[in-house]
Amino acid sequence: MKLVIAVVQDKDSSRLSDALVKHNVRATKLASTGGFLKSGNTTFMIGIEDDRVDGVCKLIRDNCRSRKQMMAPMSSMGGNTDSYVPYPVEVEVGGATVFILPIDRFEQF
Amino acid sequence: MKLVIAVVQDKDSSRLSDALVKHNVRATKLASTGGFLKSGNTTFMIGIEDDRVDGVCKLIRDNCRSRKQMMAPMSSMGGNTDSYVPYPVEVEVGGATVFILPIDRFEQF
Amino acid sequence: MKLVIAVVQDKDSSRLSDALVKHNVRATKLASTGGFLKSGNTTFMIGIEDDRVDGVCKLIRDNCRSRKQMMAPMSSMGGNTDSYVPYPVEVEVGGATVFILPIDRFEQF
Ligand code: NI
Ligand code: NI
Ligand code: NI
Secondary structure, eight states: OEEEEEEEEHHHHHHHHHHHHHTTOOOEEEEEEETTSSSOEEEEEEEEOGGGHHHHHHHHHHHHOOEEEEEOOOOOSTTOGGGOOOSOEEEEEOOEEEEEEEOSEEEEO | OEEEEEEEEHHHHHHHHHHHHHTTOOOEEEEEEETTSSSOEEEEEEEEOGGGHHHHHHHHHHHHOOEEEEEOOOOOSTTOGGGOOOSOEEEEEOOEEEEEEEOSEEEEO | OEEEEEEEEHHHHHHHHHHHHHTTOOOEEEEEEETTSSSOEEEEEEEEOGGGHHHHHHHHHHHHOOEEEEEOOOOOSTTOGGGOOOSOEEEEEOOEEEEEEEOSEEEEO
């Protein structure tokens, strides 16, 4: 048994939740901020058997890994042409930080 | 020294808090969702000496364990007779998921 | 690699955040309550190389340690002279509870 603690961007959080449910993995979620990720993020706590740790890591990577995304050009706000981006730009989104911790004991009541 | 992480239903949270205070156990609480438990839940983090781990587990079990409860019949809402339950039903409430983690070091400043 | 979990008072939280950023240490923050500290607090989760654990502990101690502070006399509220404190009083503020946990594995995606 291990405790997997994964910090993922909010935008990937519900997709990861769905994938975990689909694969019968139970997770507790905590709202968090900061860390490797710039915007708001979610911390998943997952208690899992040793031989399923790789599978859980794969689900996290598949649903949350850092990737590049094209961002549509945004129209100028309030006539301030300085902030106007006339062409699509590539931004990095997602990413996950994962800690796998040993457990002495696990109980369910 | 161990770190006990316990996820319990919100409805049992303040009773567990009181029991921990009464037994002189300090806990940090985090709001959490999902996991084994359906509704909102609370994650307790408790740093505790090895020989008090069993006592803390007992407090968690005594105050949060999964149990059956009779739910009073609810009156029909908005005239929708489909949702009307005319007899008391037994529902399962409570439950706790507990991880006991080893600690390399503990500091208080 | 270790996982440092530090619970600190909200009033010290942003100063600790700044110190961690300045020293290139990444932290995930979770809102928490209770524990050793009376008021609202913040739980920092920090993944860090073994040889930097002492440095992180020093940052936490330097920015959050329990200390005495003079509190200015408060004027009576609502004419209730019972709550009027006519002289400055010394109160204890701050404090940190720090758990250093072993990590089996650390991944970034
Ligand atoms: Ni699959
Ligand atoms: Ni007792
Ligand atoms: Ni410095």
